[in-house]
Amino acid sequence: MAQPKRPTIVGGVFGLPCPPAAKSASPEFLQGRRLLLANGRSCLHVLLQELKPRTLWLPSYLCGSILEAIPKRGVSVHYYEMGFGLKPESTDWLGKIRKRDVVLAINYFGIGRNDQLMRDAKSRGAWVVEDACQALWAQPDASVADFTIYSPRKFVGLPDGGILRINTDKPVLKHLTKPVPASASWWMDAMDACVVRAEFDRGQGDRRWFELFQKAEANQPCGAVEISSFSRFALENYFDWDAIANARGKNYRALATELADVALYPKLPTHAVPLGFPIRSEHRDRIRERLFKEQIFPPIHWPIAGIVPARFTESHRLANEILTLPCDQRYDVSTMKRIAGLVRKALASR
């Protein structure tokens, strides 16, 4: 007897990859001087331990996990303001930068990199870190940022991995402690989440991947913890990066055609590879509920209440309205049209 067809799920953790038939040329994030660790926050932690800044400047719109990376003592954290459109609100704070402070600038969604801000900070003698955890294809550029941090596992199904790309020629990371392997139990949970998700996507197994993923996320390491040899090998051999980038771009443009009025970035810049398709709406929660009912799971990047000071009202307004629609390589344009139609319906309903 034929099995009843199970609904496919849109969004959530990526399944473990099968090696592709064709491999593309090695992308920038796998080239140059770099350190491979367990995740993005470990890269930032190790870097801050080395640079020992008196002050770390963070954008008022950020992922809370960044705060885990800040050494417990010796660094004072200041925020600079990002507005509702993820552009810096003022330049006054730049005047307060002292030599060898660290300024972290996020490349939002692989689309919103604020080059001018980074250049201004650099010209004042700060170390500039481009946080490209949402921007795997970001071009490292030493005139803009001294370091670039990537988190490939947000783009493909891998249990671990963070890349610290060193763009500066200055001698840095001389005192680095030798990274240790991650705890086996954490890594097995993270790996299991990818394996079970891959089985699920092939029509076998159950939804245990969700719990496993949440457990692994809650226990992410942060320190001098090395990437697994599995993830290192997979990054270099398992993915057709060009095909992934193209699929993401195509899906993004399909959503942009239908949802330009609510898009945070209505137009995808040439060469940008998106993490997802962020929209803004006062009716965000209603849209999300509607999509959940259809087994589509858009994340919120990011809830910042209780993390970022309340005085950054525009950032908090954005956090209340933003929703990231999935547009990754697992899906095609017909799924994008379906998502856009559901968003439209949710917007129209009262």
Ligand SMILES: Cc1ncc(COP(=O)(O)O)c(C=O)c1O
């Ligand atoms: C912008 C940004 N920076 C850093 C991180 C931390 O990356 P990881 O989860 O690989 O530690 C995240 C995680 O979501 C992020 O979105």
